[in-house]
Amino acid sequence: MRKIIAIVLTTLIVGILLIGVAELPEFGKNNNPANNYVAKRYIEDGVEETGALNIVTGIILDYRAFDTFAEATVLFTGAITVLIVFKKEKEM
Numbered sequence: 094m095r096k097i098i099a100i101v102l103t104t105l106i107v108g109i110l111l112i113g114v115a116e117l118p119e120f121g122k123n124n125n126p127a128n129n130y131v132a133k134r135y136i137e138d139g140v141e142e143t144g145a146l147n148i149v150t151g152i153i154l155d156y157r158a159f160d161t162f163a164e165a166t167v168l169f170t171g172a173i174t175v176l177i178v179f180k181k182e183k184e185m
Contacts, residue, residue, distance in 0.1 A: 118125045135152055145151030153161055 135156065136148065139148045139151045139156075140146070143151030143155040145155065
Protein backbone atom coordinates (compact mmCIF):
# COMPACT_ATOMS: atom_id res chain seq x y z
CA MET A 94 0.00 0.00 0.00
CA ARG A 95 2.87 2.40 0.81
CA LYS A 96 4.45 1.83 -2.59
CA ILE A 97 1.20 2.71 -4.33
CA ILE A 98 0.85 5.91 -2.30
CA ALA A 99 4.47 6.82 -3.03
CA ILE A 100 4.00 6.23 -6.76
CA VAL A 101 0.80 8.29 -6.85
CA LEU A 102 2.36 11.17 -4.90
CA THR A 103 5.50 11.13 -7.03
CA THR A 104 3.45 11.12 -10.23
CA LEU A 105 1.32 13.98 -8.90
CA ILE A 106 4.35 16.07 -7.95
CA VAL A 107 6.06 15.42 -11.30
CA GLY A 108 2.85 16.39 -13.11
CA ILE A 109 2.54 19.64 -11.17
CA LEU A 110 6.17 20.51 -11.86
CA LEU A 111 5.78 19.78 -15.58
CA ILE A 112 2.69 21.99 -15.75
CA GLY A 113 4.68 24.75 -14.06
CA VAL A 114 7.56 24.39 -16.50
CA ALA A 115 5.17 24.48 -19.45
CA GLU A 116 3.86 27.86 -18.24
CA LEU A 117 7.30 29.49 -18.18
CA PRO A 118 7.96 32.15 -20.83
CA GLU A 119 10.06 31.18 -23.82
CA PHE A 120 13.78 31.55 -23.15
CA GLY A 121 15.63 34.46 -24.72
CA LYS A 122 12.69 36.57 -25.89
CA ASN A 123 12.80 40.34 -25.37
CA ASN A 124 9.25 40.54 -24.06
CA ASN A 125 9.84 38.13 -21.16
CA PRO A 126 8.85 39.57 -17.77
CA ALA A 127 12.43 39.22 -16.50
CA ASN A 128 13.72 41.40 -19.35
CA ASN A 129 11.14 44.18 -19.24
CA TYR A 130 12.23 46.91 -16.87
CA VAL A 131 14.39 45.74 -13.97
CA ALA A 132 17.68 45.27 -15.83
CA LYS A 133 17.13 48.49 -17.77
CA ARG A 134 16.55 50.43 -14.55
CA TYR A 135 19.59 48.87 -12.87
CA ILE A 136 21.81 49.88 -15.78
CA GLU A 137 20.40 53.37 -16.32
CA ASP A 138 19.77 54.51 -12.73
CA GLY A 139 21.84 52.11 -10.63
CA VAL A 140 24.89 54.29 -10.10
CA GLU A 141 22.81 57.38 -9.23
CA GLU A 142 20.38 55.55 -6.90
CA THR A 143 22.98 53.53 -5.00
CA GLY A 144 25.95 55.88 -5.05
CA ALA A 145 28.25 52.95 -5.81
CA LEU A 146 31.04 53.34 -8.32
CA ASN A 147 30.61 49.77 -9.54
CA ILE A 148 27.15 48.83 -10.83
CA VAL A 149 27.52 45.18 -9.77
CA THR A 150 28.37 46.20 -6.21
CA GLY A 151 25.42 48.57 -6.17
CA ILE A 152 23.03 45.87 -7.30
CA ILE A 153 24.28 43.27 -4.83
CA LEU A 154 24.61 45.51 -1.77
CA ASP A 155 21.69 47.89 -2.28
CA TYR A 156 18.99 46.38 -4.46
CA ARG A 157 19.49 42.76 -3.43
CA ALA A 158 20.91 43.12 0.09
CA PHE A 159 18.23 41.04 1.83
CA ASP A 160 18.45 38.30 -0.78
CA THR A 161 22.24 38.22 -0.58
CA PHE A 162 22.07 38.10 3.23
CA ALA A 163 19.60 35.20 3.08
CA GLU A 164 21.82 33.29 0.64
CA ALA A 165 24.84 33.80 2.87
CA THR A 166 22.83 32.62 5.88
CA VAL A 167 21.76 29.45 4.07
CA LEU A 168 25.34 28.71 2.97
CA PHE A 169 26.68 29.32 6.49
CA THR A 170 24.00 27.08 8.02
CA GLY A 171 24.77 24.33 5.52
CA ALA A 172 28.50 24.53 6.19
CA ILE A 173 27.99 24.41 9.97
CA THR A 174 25.62 21.44 9.58
CA VAL A 175 28.17 19.53 7.53
CA LEU A 176 30.86 20.24 10.11
CA ILE A 177 28.60 19.03 12.92
CA VAL A 178 27.65 15.85 11.06
CA PHE A 179 31.24 14.95 10.23
CA LYS A 180 32.69 15.93 13.60
CA LYS A 181 34.70 13.17 15.19
CA GLU A 182 33.95 12.28 18.76
CA LYS A 183 36.86 12.18 21.19
CA GLU A 184 37.86 8.68 22.14
CA MET A 185 38.46 8.03 25.80
